[in-house]
Amino acid sequence: MYKLLIADDEPLERQAIRYFIDDSHLEIGEILESENGTATVKTAMEKQPDIIILDIKMPGLTGLEAMERIIAVNKKCKVIFSTAYNYFDYAVKALKLNAMDFLVKPVKKELLISVINKAIDELDTEKSTEQKELKLDDVIQILGNKILGELLIGRIDEETLYYLDAIGVDSNTGGQVFAVKMSNELNSNKMQKLQSILRKDLYDAGYQSITKINDRNLSLIVFSPEPSLRKKITPVTELILSSIFRDLGMSYNCSCGIEFEDISEIEQSFSDAYGCIIKSPGIEHAWAPQKGRNKGFSSDKQSIPPEIKFICNYISRHYKEKITLDKIAEEVKYSKYHISRLFKQYMNITIVDYLIRLRIKKAKELLLDGSYSIKQISHMVGYSDPNYFTWAFKKQEGVSPAKFRYSNKAYNR
Numbered sequence: 001m002y003k004l005l006i007a008d009d010e011p012l013e014r015q016a017i018r019y020f021i022d023d024s025h026l027e028i029g030e031i032l033e034s035e036n037g038t039a040t041v042k043t044a045m046e047k048q049p050d051i052i053i054l055d056i057k058m059p060g061l062t063g064l065e066a067m068e069r070i071i072a073v074n075k076k077c078k079v080i081f082s083t084a085y086n087y088f089d090y091a092v093k094a095l096k097l098n099a100m101d102f103l104v105k106p107v108k109k110e111l112l113i114s115v116i117n118k119a120i121d122e123l124d125t126e127k128s129t130e131q132k133e134l135k136l137d138d139v140i141q142i143l144g145n146k147i148l149g150e151l152l153i154g155r156i157d158e159e160t161l162y163y164l165d166a167i168g169v170d171s172n173t174g175g176q177v178f179a180v181k182m183s184n185e186l187n188s189n190k191m192q193k194l195q196s197i198l199r200k201d202l203y204d205a206g207y208q209s210i211t212k213i214n215d216r217n218l219s220l221i222v223f224s225p226e227p228s229l230r231k232k233i234t235p236v237t238e239l240i241l242s243s244i245f246r247d248l249g250m251s252y253n254c255s256c257g258i259e260f261e262d263i264s265e266i267e268q269s270f271s272d273a274y275g276c277i278i279k280s281p282g283i284e285h286a287w288a289p290q291k292g293r294n295k296g297f298s299s300d301k302q303s304i305p306p307e308i309k310f311i312c313n314y315i316s317r318h319y320k321e322k323i324t325l326d327k328i329a330e331e332v333k334y335s336k337y338h339i340s341r342l343f344k345q346y347m348n349i350t351i352v353d354y355l356i357r358l359r360i361k362k363a364k365e366l367l368l369d370g371s372y373s374i375k376q377i378s379h380m381v382g383y384s385d386p387n388y389f390t391w392a393f394k395k396q397e398g399v400s401p402a403k404f405r406y407s408n409k410a411y412n413r
Helices: 011-022 037-047 063-073 087-096 109-142 144-152 158-166 188-204 227-248 263-275 306-318 325-332 336-347 351-369 374-380 386-397 401-406
Strands: 002-007 028-034 051-055 078-083 101-104 174-182 208-214 217-224 252-256
Touching: 002 011, 002 037, 002 109, 011 028, 011 109, 028 037, 037 051, 037 063, 051 063, 051 109, 063 078, 078 109, 101 109, 109 374, 109 386, 109 401, 144 158, 144 208, 144 217, 144 263, 158 386, 174 227, 174 263, 188 208, 188 217, 188 227, 217 227, 217 263, 227 252, 252 263, 263 336, 263 351, 306 325, 306 336, 306 351, 325 336, 325 351, 336 351, 351 374, 351 386, 351 401, 374 386, 374 401, 386 401
Parallel strands: 002 028, 002 051, 051 078, 078 101
Antiparallel strands: 174 217, 174 252, 208 217
């Protein structure tokens, strides 16, 4: 919640603005008031408001003079001028001071709410930007093991998609899962060395990867963003693993699952790999990918099976909630692997991407409505974190939610 200061020497004007804000859905937790320029500067210094609605003409200091002093101390503050005077007389200086907007008195409720929402969206974006690089590093370092574990059991949520995007993988990226049984456990130094070299060597070969080591077991997902490299995943990984374990002086067993075409099939690939680890050591015994399994669906696009229609209807009813493949599979009475392949066969899109597209469609409607901030909208369409929502929106639409909202003629009408 943000703090807002109304600075105006007219009590009725302050009262009207306060009423409009109280009667809205704005994320404003505290409203302050001041009646002259000097008091405005003092209040701003003491209370550090996030947003100021500032009258141009006030006793003591003018609004422009007050803003100049406030911004010198609090550059993040969003200032919105209200004035009964000619816009152009003040525009040049105000813009130099980075004023957000001008409101002409008497202030209309709809315009006031729209401008304050814009300020809130900018504040949210700035907070997100400040933390972005640090958060990205934390995601990559801390969530790697967790994300791999979630993928191996078929649990795909917004956090998983966000992590994968950070390493250059989208929901339609194919690849393979490898299960390795090592002859002995590794100490922490050797474990870090193995994971670092494996990740780097695979990256140099054109692949992205996630690894997890637990006791003597190494789980490895290799992604191929470039489809033409997918057929080479097994031999390349064989060579890299062989070289690493030779340098470590260790023997191992390894197997690989079927090639997955998108991330919803990783669980099945892992199940094949884990179930096929052989007893004899040596990468030369790795299982080759089993191609062509479960591809016996009808290719008649005109006759969509009832279970596909059920899934679409279920997503339409529950898109605001946390939806998982497990939950959908439970409702439709089929395995996750089956419904994922069947859905893509007929809809030419994964279930995950279908859900994202529906959520973004609903979000666009709410963005143009103008009654809610972007943070509120993110929760209304099923995202637990506004950062994930912004990422998903920009990935699909090519622009951020804020840019979509404020560049759209329907919203600015």
